[in-house]
Amino acid sequence: MTDSARVRGRRPAQGEPVVDRALSLLATFDAEHRTLTLAELSRRAEIPPSSALRLANRLVDWGALERDDAGRFCVGLRLLEVATLAxxxxxxxxxxxxxxxxxxxxxxxxxxxxxxxxxxxxxxxxxxxxxxxxxxxxxxxxxxxxxxxxxxxxxxxxxxxxxxxxxxxxxxxxxxxxxxxxxxxxxxxxxxxxxxxxxxxxxxxxxxxxxxxxxxxxxxxxxxxxxxxxxxxxxxxxxxxxxxxxxxxxxxxxxxxxxxxxx
Amino acid sequence: MTDSARVRGRRPAQGEPVVDRALSLLATFDAEHRTLTLAELSRRAEIPPSSALRLANRLVDWGALERDDAGRFCVGLRLLEVATLAxxxxxxxxxxxxxxxxxxxxxxxxxxxxxxxxxxxxxxxxxxxxxxxxxxxxxxxxxxxxxxxxxxxxxxxxxxxxxxxxxxxxxxxxxxxxxxxxxxxxxxxxxxxxxxxxxxxxxxxxxxxxxxxxxxxxxxxxxxxxxxxxxxxxxxxxxxxxxxxxxxxxxxxxxxxxxxxxx
Missing domain, CATH: 3.30.450.40 (GAF domain)
Structure with a gap:
């Protein structure tokens, strides 16, 4: 069960809250915040750092996020690849x-x-x-x-x-x-x-x-x-x-x- | 527990497989397939239609996907908004x-x-x-x-x-x-x-x-x-x-x- 499912008392069976949380990580980036540390990501998305890291790593694996040499996160090229299909x-x-x-x-x-x-x-x-x-x-x-x-x-x-x-x-x-x-x-x-x-x-x-x-x-x-x-x-x-x-x-x-x- | 967690025998506690499944829905679109029905989405992502619909709806709510008048799915403008931050x-x-x-x-x-x-x-x-x-x-x-x-x-x-x-x-x-x-x-x-x-x-x-x-x-x-x-x-x-x-x-x-x- 995810933290948010527990907190909100929602039925965790389908695990969608975790999808919303993953998407909320993407939504933390804006024109003034193109690169974020894990702490910033966690604070802006209102997700505990441990969960934020786990979710961010999934997004990195897929290519929706990338990490720079300093370990900071930014939006990845894979997202651009998909978005250009809109x-x-x-x-x-x-x-x-x-x-x-x-x-x-x-x-x-x-x-x-x-x-x-x-x-x-x-x-x-x-x-x-x-x-x-x-x-x-x-x-x-x-x-x-x-x-x-x-x-x-x-x-x-x-x-x-x-x-x-x-x-x-x-x-x-x-x-x-x-x-x-x-x-x-x-x-x-x-x-x-x-x-x-x-x-x-x-x-x-x-x-x-x-x-x-x-x-x-x-x-x-x-x-x-x-x-x-x-x-x-x-x-x-x-x-x-x-x-x-x-x-x-x-x-x-x-x-x-x-x-x-x-x- | 999600279907894929059950099938793969993976630890479902953090619910990340569902994130992977949501991302796999995004990955079903390509230059030859910019608009997909639910059945196509489900088949191409190898996710049962019921789960595919649930996940796709989360993505629609957020704006990563959009539905046209015929109910078909396509990549949404919100994804373009985030992707341009790469x-x-x-x-x-x-x-x-x-x-x-x-x-x-x-x-x-x-x-x-x-x-x-x-x-x-x-x-x-x-x-x-x-x-x-x-x-x-x-x-x-x-x-x-x-x-x-x-x-x-x-x-x-x-x-x-x-x-x-x-x-x-x-x-x-x-x-x-x-x-x-x-x-x-x-x-x-x-x-x-x-x-x-x-x-x-x-x-x-x-x-x-x-x-x-x-x-x-x-x-x-x-x-x-x-x-x-x-x-x-x-x-x-x-x-x-x-x-x-x-x-x-x-x-x-x-x-x-x-x-x-x-x-």
């Missing part, structure tokens, strides 16, 4: 990448590819021209649906239930934390749907950033993701960029088999 | 990508970034120009160390033990399955080390491909990966490409903090 991420990415390259070349900026995962946007690809100003969005990272260009484009074309769930609670802009009135957000989403283009201005202490994003359609009129460009406000010409982003989104959609009526 | 894959990739873009632009071909994982090369990034001839290497895929450009470059700069392990058994070229004499391979590796460049010609029924690859160094003179170009033989000018590939590898190495003496 149809929603890498299938889309394979088709989109050459088009994204073109967009990065002509704009000299950051180009993003994102999909919706529940109530968040997830960046599945990012290309950056050498000249592009540094930004801290990373692949695999999550973004709010209501405070980014790619997020707004995803939200505008998401099922009605998703939009209503988001609108059912107060929505605050990020990072400046201002309340966004529900009717304002509704109007924004209607605009994005009509224009097939989301333009979002992110005001920041350091530099204001404009993101411009357009939906990518697959078969059956389903939005599979969005492609967007991120530019510093001082160089941004959102409408001009919009044409390039929409052209890119149409190219990807056509490759993905979107009906001509959607293009 | 320092050996995505850390390198983030630095390499703008340089790889440049190389794809000037060559109009496929550009690869690979790392060594045990006795194989693993592709962590691939960029393809629109005009590039289709090839079937995919990101997350594995390649032989001795029968690809990126593989030879990785092997040449791998620890002596890795080279000797590979050379201790007969080595056959892929895909044409000819025996490669150990002394020939040794000479090739010495050439690659001296020139900092691997050139490999892959003869194929359909089209012969040339791959040209160069090592990427990090701090402490360690080879972190290799960058390469893949071109059809009819358009290949390997030496000319070699200069571009070496230039790209040096750019990435400098960004990674390689000592100037290594550049």
């Amino acid at each position: 149809p929603r991420g890498h299938g889309l990415r394979q088709v989109a990448l050459p088009f994204m390259n073109d967009l990065a070349e002509v704009t000299h900026q950051h180009v993003q590819l994102a999909v919706r995962d529940g109530m968040q946007a997830m960046l599945v690809e990012r290309l950056s021209a050498h000249q592009a100003a540094p930004v801290d969005y990373r692949i695999g990272g999550r973004l709010p649906l209501h405070s980014t260009g790619v997020g707004l484009a995803l939200l505008a074309f998401a099922p009605k239930e998703v939009q209503e769930e988001l609108l059912s609670k107060p929505v605050y802009s990020e990072p400046d934390n201002r309340l966004i009135a529900a009717d304002v957000l509704r109007r924004t989403l209607a605009d994005v749907r009509r224009e097939r283009l989301a333009i979002f201005r992110r005001e920041d202490e350091h530099e204001s950033i404009v993101s411009v994003a357009a939906p990518v359609f697959g078969r059956d009129d389903v939005v599979l993701g969005v492609v967007g460009v991120l530019v510093p406000k001082r160089v941004a010409q959102p409408r001009r960029l919009g044409l390039a982003v929409q052209t890119t989104a149409r190219g990807i959609s056509r490759e993905l088999g979107a009906a001509a009526t959607r293009l | 320092p050996r894959g995505h850390g390198l990739r983030q630095v390499a990508l703008p340089f790889m873009n440049d190389l794809a632009e000037v060559t109009h071909q496929h550009v690869q970034l690979a790392v060594r994982d045990g006795m194989q090369a693993m592709l962590v990034e691939r960029l393809s120009a629109h005009q590039a001839a289709p090839v079937d290497y995919r990101i997350g895929g594995r390649l032989p160390l001795h029968s690809t450009g990126v593989g030879l470059a990785l092997l040449a700069f791998a620890p002596k033990e890795v080279q000797e392990e590979l050379l201790s058994k007969p080595v056959y070229s892929e895909p044409d399955n000819r025996l490669i004499a150990a002394d020939v391979l040794r000479r090739t590796l010495a050439d690659v080390r001296r020139e900092r460049l691997a050139i490999f010609r892959r003869e194929d029924e359909h089209e012969s491909i040339v791959s040209v690859a160069a090592p990427v160094f990090g701090r402490d003179d360690v080879v972190l990966g290799v960058v390469g170009v893949l071109v059809p033989k009819r358009v290949a000018q390997p030496r000319r490409l070699g200069l571009a590939v070496q230039t790209t590898a040096r750019g990435i190495s400098r960004e990674l903090g390689a000592a100037a003496t290594r550049l």
Whole structure:
């Protein structure tokens, strides 16, 4: 019987709690914690060190984790091998990448590819021209649906239930934390749907950033993701960029088999 | 007690076999099997359907797997989120990508970034120009160390033990399955080390491909990966490409903090 099964009084026969514990070890890693000692792993996952070590060793054996020369743990290549099979991420990415390259070349900026995962946007690809100003969005990272260009484009074309769930609670802009009135957000989403283009201005202490994003359609009129460009406000010409982003989104959609009526 | 613990007579107390079984579900997916029914999952993982479903549901709850409208399983975005934290894959990739873009632009071909994982090369990034001839290497895929450009470059700069392990058994070229004499391979590796460049010609029924690859160094003179170009033989000018590939590898190495003496 596992410790957690004993504690929670759960039926231990199938041993699933131990699977959850193993997965919780994977979940302790993030962009700021790519390498963890056993003690850190144990503390962050809230699993006693002895169990954490046992579980981590299973994950190391399989290749989901790796250990460095100092014995610290990090995410392993085997996980990358499996993760690249995710149809929603890498299938889309394979088709989109050459088009994204073109967009990065002509704009000299950051180009993003994102999909919706529940109530968040997830960046599945990012290309950056050498000249592009540094930004801290990373692949695999999550973004709010209501405070980014790619997020707004995803939200505008998401099922009605998703939009209503988001609108059912107060929505605050990020990072400046201002309340966004529900009717304002509704109007924004209607605009994005009509224009097939989301333009979002992110005001920041350091530099204001404009993101411009357009939906990518697959078969059956389903939005599979969005492609967007991120530019510093001082160089941004959102409408001009919009044409390039929409052209890119149409190219990807056509490759993905979107009906001509959607293009 | 889990079925496998009972069968194998293993101590069930810690419940790790169930972790192995959960991981074996993840391992059933590959490039030809990105979506699997429960029956396929169960058969491929050699786990009874009832246990397979229970374990798969844990993985779905966490996001490692997802189910489509037809109830079939596929790899989930959450796994991509965690996998992108792998320092050996995505850390390198983030630095390499703008340089790889440049190389794809000037060559109009496929550009690869690979790392060594045990006795194989693993592709962590691939960029393809629109005009590039289709090839079937995919990101997350594995390649032989001795029968690809990126593989030879990785092997040449791998620890002596890795080279000797590979050379201790007969080595056959892929895909044409000819025996490669150990002394020939040794000479090739010495050439690659001296020139900092691997050139490999892959003869194929359909089209012969040339791959040209160069090592990427990090701090402490360690080879972190290799960058390469893949071109059809009819358009290949390997030496000319070699200069571009070496230039790209040096750019990435400098960004990674390689000592100037290594550049």
